[in-house]
Amino acid sequence: MAHRVVLVVFPGVQLLDVVGPAEVFAGAARLEPDAYELVVASPDGSAVRGESGLRLDADAALAGVDHADTLLIAGGWGYEEACVPSVVAQVRRLAETASRVCSVCTGAFVLGAAGLLNGRRATTHWAMAGRMRSAFPGVVVEPDRIFVRDGSVYTSAGVTAGMDLALALVEADHGAETARTVARWLVLFLQRPGGQSQFSTRLDYAVASASPLRPVCDDIAADPAGDHRVPRLARRAGMSERHLGRLFAEQLGTTPARFVERVRVEAARGLLEADSTTVATVSARAGFGSPETLRRAFVRVLGVGPDDYRARFRTAERI
Template identity: 50%
Template sequence: MIVAFDGVQLLDVTGPVEVFTTANHYGADYDVRVVSLAGDTVTTSSGLVIGADGTPDAVPPRLGTLLVPGKRDWRSAVADTDLIGQVTRLSTRAQRVASVCAGAFVLAEAGILDGRRAATHWELASQLATAYPRVRVDGNPVFVRDGHVATSAGITAGIDLSLSLVEEDWGADVARNVARQLVVFMARPGGQAQFSARLAPRQPRHPAVRRVMDRVTADPAGCHTLATLAASGGVSVRHLERLFRTEVGLTPGRYVESVRVEAAQALLADGTGTVEEVAQQAGFGSSESLRRVFQHTLGVSPTVYRARFRSTLGAPHLTAG
């Protein structure tokens, strides 16, 4: 059962619905219902109006899966006491509870995520952690399972999570057939880091930190040892490290690596240089170093990243045959 409400992300609802109903064509037996608190239509985030199969009271007393989608304005969702109360009550009737994207905030407000590891959209992970400190937020996985509770990352990650649930219920062959039919990954390679805007550090107040950050971003491939960075900031190495941890939340070295990763991402997506050339231009020195850092931080290789995110302009149009 999926609980819909005004402002809900359209794909948070329709993605899982498509997975579960498609699974029924391959031997599954899901009774998929979308409900709303009043049992009437809801207006989604895109302005499209979708219908409901009734109120939560119209569904069986025992539920297989309760799925809660998200809403961009999660604060208004968690402030809706009727919604939170209904989700709380329904969760006690469900064998498992799941959320998509910002739906994790609704589960957190209902206390369902207390003490549990949880995922949400990479852009919202820090907000979830701040608003609900009892939740162990992980901003990288596409989805997370903790006991009978599952949470997923942004929007289309609801499809990944739903495929996982289908596999759990009906086996890998059914889930694989659904993935093929919908032309999606059975298991998406890598985590959310490959999609996120990784460099969103807090604006530093200390002028030394600002000078160092400006130096690095202006020339990612430059010589950025701790000594040279400290000299450019006019402080000692030890003081620079303390300032970075306090104001940026990273060590200077990790900050340099982050800038270089983003530079490499841009070069891979927009340019035509080889991986070796990208590694040199971004400051990694060698393609092997670039591959190692990409695999560690993004979960994919530079070649796979380029294939996934490069511009489609001018790319050949493939036809099935």
């Protein structure tokens, strides 16, 4: 029998969270006939309008689905529509007998509401990671991962990351060659290099304006290439190095040196995206001592090197 994939949708769903994985499974079924049966289930069985305004028909009401081999919860800004008790109860029911339970983007909030992520590692869209951590303190949120597997539960980052997840599921079911062929058809990486950090917005340090760290952070951000060694930062802030380190740990969850590195990486990102300046020049202007130091920092923070980053994110008119 075909492996049944139940795709759970709701009003305000991100359609690519549904269609992207569906295309991956459909591609695999062209290579492995009857490999997958796709069922789109909405809360009441009616069509839903996605966040883009397009309408998506459903095959069944969630309560009418008798079983799922793979249960996949889509995401989208309307995810709270799927976090209501009636939907959560049906997700929990199907999860009890499913061989694996998955989410894309904010679909992880539905799994969290159903108690399916308690004590597990999980991820979601980078912009929602903080909210997820606050909503579900029993979940270990990994905000930079494209997808996370913890036992039989899989969670992925936002939008196109659902296709990365689906490719991994196809590989588990039918082998690397099938997954690789589907990836080629869809013009995708079989394993996307790097993590979510390379797609996130510019550094946003949530430090209160009254905090003694705020002027320190503002100074670093205003001049990434400046001398921001810890002793100088401590003197600038009028406190001991130990106290400075304690404040960074408490308010930003990092060390002063790592914060400086992140600011410099963000500065280098902007330079790499904007023009064809050499990596050596970028490293100097962003405050790195050498191109190799810049490369190591990029790999550590973003998971990719500066040349690869530039190739992906430089402005279209310069391609």
